[in-house]
Amino acid sequence: MSGRWRIAWDMTGGDYAPEAPLEALKQVCGSEDFAELEFFLLGDEAFLRDALARQGLASKAERCRIVHAPEVIANDEEPVRALRRKPDASIVRGLELLAAGEADAFLSAGSTGAVMAGGLLKVGRIRGVERPGLAPVFPTADGRGVLVLDIGANVDAKPHHLLDYALLGQTYVRFILDVDRPRVGLLNVGVEEGKGNALAKEAYRLLRATPAVHFVGNVEARDVLFGVADVVVTDGFSGNVFLKAVEGTAQFALDALKEAFTSTFRAKLGALLALPAVKQVLRRFDYKEYGASPLLGLRRPVFKAHGSSDARAFVAALRTIRRFLAADLQERLVESLAAGKGETEEDGTGGEV
Amino acid sequence: MSGRWRIAWDMTGGDYAPEAPLEALKQVCGSEDFAELEFFLLGDEAFLRDALARQGLASKAERCRIVHAPEVIANDEEPVRALRRKPDASIVRGLELLAAGEADAFLSAGSTGAVMAGGLLKVGRIRGVERPGLAPVFPTADGRGVLVLDIGANVDAKPHHLLDYALLGQTYVRFILDVDRPRVGLLNVGVEEGKGNALAKEAYRLLRATPAVHFVGNVEARDVLFGVADVVVTDGFSGNVFLKAVEGTAQFALDALKEAFTSTFRAKLGALLALPAVKQVLRRFDYKEYGASPLLGLRRPVFKAHGSSDARAFVAALRTIRRFLAADLQERLVESLAAGKGETEEDGTGGEV
Numbered sequence: 148m149s150g151r152w153r154i155a156w157d158m159t160g161g162d163y164a165p166e167a168p169l170e171a172l173k174q175v176c177g178s179e180d181f182a183e184l185e186f187f188l189l190g191d192e193a194f195l196r197d198a199l200a201r202q203g204l205a206s207k208a209e210r211c212r213i214v215h216a217p218e219v220i221a222n223d224e225e226p227v228r229a230l231r232r233k234p235d236a237s238i239v240r241g242l243e244l245l246a247a248g249e250a251d252a253f254l255s256a257g258s259t260g261a262v263m264a265g266g267l268l269k270v271g272r273i274r275g276v277e278r279p280g281l282a283p284v285f286p287t288a289d290g291r292g293v294l295v296l297d298i299g300a301n302v303d304a305k306p307h308h309l310l311d312y313a314l315l316g317q318t319y320v321r322f323i324l325d326v327d328r329p330r331v332g333l334l335n336v337g338v339e340e341g342k343g344n345a346l347a348k349e350a351y352r353l354l355r356a357t358p359a360v361h362f363v364g365n366v367e368a369r370d371v372l373f374g375v376a377d378v379v380v381t382d383g384f385s386g387n388v389f390l391k392a393v394e395g396t397a398q399f400a401l402d403a404l405k406e407a408f409t410s411t412f413r414a415k416l417g418a419l420l421a422l423p424a425v426k427q428v429l430r431r432f433d434y435k436e437y438g439a440s441p442l443l444g445l446r447r448p449v450f451k452a453h454g455s456s457d458a459r460a461f462v463a464a465l466r467t468i469r470r471f472l473a474a475d476l477q478e479r480l481v482e483s484l485a486a487g488k489g490e491t492e493e494d495g496t497g498g499e500v
Numbered sequence: 501m502s503g504r505w506r507i508a509w510d511m512t513g514g515d516y517a518p519e520a521p522l523e524a525l526k527q528v529c530g531s532e533d534f535a536e537l538e539f540f541l542l543g544d545e546a547f548l549r550d551a552l553a554r555q556g557l558a559s560k561a562e563r564c565r566i567v568h569a570p571e572v573i574a575n576d577e578e579p580v581r582a583l584r585r586k587p588d589a590s591i592v593r594g595l596e597l598l599a600a601g602e603a604d605a606f607l608s609a610g611s612t613g614a615v616m617a618g619g620l621l622k623v624g625r626i627r628g629v630e631r632p633g634l635a636p637v638f639p640t641a642d643g644r645g646v647l648v649l650d651i652g653a654n655v656d657a658k659p660h661h662l663l664d665y666a667l668l669g670q671t672y673v674r675f676i677l678d679v680d681r682p683r684v685g686l687l688n689v690g691v692e693e694g695k696g697n698a699l700a701k702e703a704y705r706l707l708r709a710t711p712a713v714h715f716v717g718n719v720e721a722r723d724v725l726f727g728v729a730d731v732v733v734t735d736g737f738s739g740n741v742f743l744k745a746v747e748g749t750a751q752f753a754l755d756a757l758k759e760a761f762t763s764t765f766r767a768k769l770g771a772l773l774a775l776p777a778v779k780q781v782l783r784r785f786d787y788k789e790y791g792a793s794p795l796l797g798l799r800r801p802v803f804k805a806h807g808s809s810d811a812r813a814f815v816a817a818l819r820t821i822r823r824f825l826a827a828d829l830q831e832r833l834v835e836s837l838a839a840g841k842g843e844t845e846e847d848g849t850g851g852e853v
Contacts (some may be wrong), residue, residue: 208655303698334741336741343655343657344736354565369745369748373748376608381741382697385720385737390721392745393745393748395726395746396753397724400749400750402641404757408778414773414774414777414778417772417775417777419770420766420770423767425757425760425761428757429760
């Protein structure tokens with residue numbers, strides 16, 4: 148292989164697989180931007196071989212190696228049991244390549260639960276991290292974006308987990324979103340100190356007591372999309388509620404707008420005129436611009452793409468992964484975590500791998 | 501007084517006080533729909549007397565009794581301390597009238613924290629309820645609306661609190677939203693049984709084990725606005741995140757739409773044509789249609805209106821309160837709670853007043 152980095156890529160996961168990842172693969176293989184990337188393509192071997200031929204990629208067999216992984220873990224399967232029962236699942240085989248050092252990163256739009264559980268079981272955690280966090284970027288009104296973690300990997304989080312998220316999130320955002328000194332906020336029910344449940348109160352104290360964290364205090368869910376922080380830390384339950392409330396409300400708004408634009412002849416005419424501008428602005432809502440979410444805290448880079456990822460989303464995900472690898476970000480995450488936690492007396496020592 | 505019900509009304513609370521409540525008062529006093537309501541108006545006596553005269557309501561002095569309550573509790577004051585330091589605050593005096601049985605309900609758009617803390621201290625809880633829950637109605641795509649509780653009164657909720665919310669919410673929705681057999685959902689990170697944090701798992705078990713609850717299982721935040729349940733129960737932390745994520749995303753969408761509609765000449769023209777239809781649909785986002793939120797679990801009815809309430813919101817709130825009183829709903833809440841908890845072996849007995 149001539150490339151610098153090898154990506155283990157689950158071609159079977161997501162609502163639009165395999166068409167969307169195959170289309171993305173074609174784009175990526177035709178672009179100079181991604182010249183340094185090579186791929187392990189995980190899926191059914193015969194199917195993928197045919198598909199590559201149809202895409203005109205048969206000649207790229209060295210850059211695009213097919214790894215036979217015929218089993219698929221569905222979203223509604225219990226993750227840990229599915230991982231055990233399906234040793235030839237694309238997620239299992241991909242994570243094994245990553246853990247063995249054959250691949251430099253893993254990407255899947257498949258079962259979030261299986262990617263998270265498989266990441267823990269197969270890849271393991273950074274020393275000192277008990278619970279990795281899933282960290283999507285949300286759009287903000289000012290266009291900078293905001294990283295929110297955890298959004299579902301760690302639903303019973305402890306305060307020191309949120310400190311890990313602050314340290315990991317800061318470093319990730321610095322290199323991926325190009326923010327010099329990222330501001331860390333704690334998701335809470337009010338901005339004043341002393342607000343919140345027992346977890347939030349204790350996490351506030353811990354974040355405040357850690358000099359390495361650029362902590363700007365509590366932030367309310369209402370303000371997250373308006374850029375009050377670059378990193379927002381929270382437990383996986385509240386983070387998941389936040390994520391899905393944003394998605395649901397955006398869908399509600401889009402549906403309403405569509406209905407309005409088709410309700411009368413006059414509205415239809417108006418929509419025809421306003422649509423280019425509306426579409427332009429609606430792109431801000433689009434998760435696909437931000438690609439996939441890292442599972443921060445694992446020993447090697449695992450990225451989860453949204454289930455509804457199209458080709459553009461996969462390309463964006465690969466751009467993020469390329470950037471992650473070029474910045475040697477895994478090493479930096481480990482270092483910033485060790486340095487940050489060394490600075491505080493309140494280190495909640497986690498389990499290790 | 502000739503009316504059937506007396507409402508203690510905080511005329512000083514909210515972003516648009518006193519203009520908005522005064523305008524609402526004028527509308528209500530001029531409408532047959534509200535003929536059965538009389539008011540204790542809480543605020544500065546001299547100011548309110550002048551204001552009533554200006555509104556042409558001076559002759560209604562018997563129906564609109566002014567109660568001198570010159571102090572105001574600000575949103576950023578620590579609620580319990582403020583309640584103690586300001587015995588003449590509108591919230592304090594209003595809740596005292598309610599507790600003493602002089603008033604039949606209390607309405608305020610002022611400090612949420614002070615209304616909640618004051619409700620507990622002055623009015624007290626229904627026997628068996630440890631933590632009352634604040635319960636706004638959210639719009640849904642199908643127009644039915646959904647009651648979500650708690651959204652911030654009880655941030656460290658226990659599973660049996662969520663059972664109380666299910667029983668109270670069901671009864672409230674039955675009479676206020678006119679739903680025959682309201683479906684209760686548990687806010688969670690996935691729909692499958694066994695999902696969630698420790699609280700959600702235990703609450704699921706308790707709700708499932710209580711025959712009086714029409715439990716439809718877990719609901720995800722993404723689906724709440726699409727009418728998957730009529731009542732959604734959750735702890736006050738997650739509920740608050742949900743509320744504010746919905747508000748923030750709706751604001752984000754509105755801002756984006758406004759920007760799109762003014763970005764080009766063509767878009768402006770289109771907006772001019774489509775605007776009536778868009779406005780019609782946007783009303784669905786409008787909390788004001790649903791008036792104020794009850795603090796369910798208190799011994800007597802306390803309603804909190806949104807801080808941004810305008811006159812229309814106050815009128816809607818009074819319509820809800822009228823309906824609450826006409827249905828003898830406080831009595832029904834107490835009964836349904838006692839009956840529902842009597843049916844299960846897993847009764848988490850709460851504190852009493």
